[in-house]
Amino acid sequence: MSYSTKFSKDLLTWFDRHGRLNLPWQRSSDPYPVWVSEIMLQQTQVSTVIPFFEKFMATFPHLEDLANASLDEVLHLWTGLGYYARARNLHKTAQSIINDQQGIFPSNQESLIQLPGIGRSTAGAIAAISFHQQAAILDGNVKRVLSRCFAVPGWPGKKTVTDQLWQLAEVNTPSERVADYTQAIMDLGATICKKTSPACDSCPFQKSCIALQTATIDQYPGRKPKTARPTRSTCMLIIRNTKGAILLQRRTNEGLWGGLFSFPECREDELSAQLSALPGSTNYLAPFKHSFTHYDLLIQPILIELQGPIRQSQESETCWVSQFGKDKIGLTKPATQLLANLL
Ligand code: SF4
Structure with a gap:
């Protein structure tokens, strides 16, 4: 087995023992449920998403069902989840794949990014989890893990900082077991390397994490600079x-x-x-x-x-x-x- 870095090796070893394997969107690698879950998980916690995801998939089990639904039906199922542009984009994208792409889900990060509501990280997650392509992700959880492990200073919303984090994300994404790696880094950020009180004692990076070793965890990721309200x-x-x-x-x-x-x-x-x-x-x-x-x-x-x-x-x-x-x-x-x- 070839891992791109020690980081990915340590993470996958941890994942094999402690990773979450029973989330409802992990039952299949079909891109449709993976995509729906990735969109729902943007700015929303796993525990909140699960009942919405189950109901959504029961109502629209296939991409065609979503494409053929009315926008009102989709928005109705989204009620309570917030950020309604996500639901409008899901509906628009389903129609675009069915009508313009013969119902075939794009299989690489570059094509996925072209679809409404799919950014670079979501595209990377779908490409990695569903198509086993070596595509990196960089959601909020991953930004936190990488900025702490590698002591990346600065606010991740700043382009130079984001670029540095993307570089680290890409270097560490392995070509093999990429789906597991993608799930693993999201899990680690959500369950161990939490925003406050990270569980460093249970972390696979406790020996290598620079923030932990230098007792500077609270400095990473850097905070958004305060701007005076005009x-x-x-x-x-x-x-x-x-x-x-x-x-x-x-x-x-x-x-x-x-x-x-x-x-x-x-x-x-x-x-x-x-x-x-x-x-x-x-x-x-x-x-x-x-x-x-x-x-x-x-x-x-x-x-x-x-x-x-x-x-x-x-x-x-x-x-x-x-x-x-x-x-x-x-x-x-x-x-x-x-x-x-x-x-
Ligand atoms: S050692 Fe602690 S701060 Fe560092 S990555 Fe692990 S949980 Fe996060």
Whole structure:
């Protein structure tokens, strides 16, 4: 038997004694269940995946069944598993293999990567487990094992670090028993080299693992650098006419609030020019923060009580509202809050 490295030899010796052999997707090396399980296992633990996998395979036992199902049926079975793009991609890929590739599953990593939702590591796992090709994997568990064993510094999300880990993954993937090796390294990461409190006493690498030998396990893998959450700011102009109606403006279709109605907005450095075109009194209301996923928006609302007519923008759709909730229009959340207080 030829192993590519001592690492793969030690891992396979451990796997023969301690590897998990009874997982439901290990009953066959058919690429269809292997693929479904690999997609379900992305960002999800084995114990969570097992009941979903069993139900999915009972409903769609063959690739054709999945391809012929409606997307609603697939999403229904995925409910509770999260990351629904995975289910949409599974469905799309099943249809593509049945309709465009005569129902034949691609058998190498390069062709597998071309399919929707299959990245390099998932492609490697299918190629290794189902087609016994010498293809490496690098999921979260494998990144942790390799970065600790070989003391690879830096956050694995960084390209230079990922490249180094891929190199190690490839060097250590054997040409023989590649399916067992692939299962073994995933098992080791999931059951022994865990994120917190790894069971180093039971690990086949306890003599060679650099992180253990140098008592630096907590430094590997490197943490994602903290980035300050950006804050943007805007001034919202709440323009109220002499009849008590407030002006709203439809936002362009792009962006997070695309197509919704809100107050006219401007930057702080544009404010005096904007206000000079609005005859009336101005009153600065209490500023507040609105949080989006990637940034905070600091909003300065300014109430303008008009004392005369204004020239309205021809570039955007506007409307005057005088009763809260009467008009059937979509409103941004800050606009809803401010209107509820003012009308
Ligand atoms: S010795 Fe400990 S830290 Fe090193 S690979 Fe094994 S379990 Fe992980």
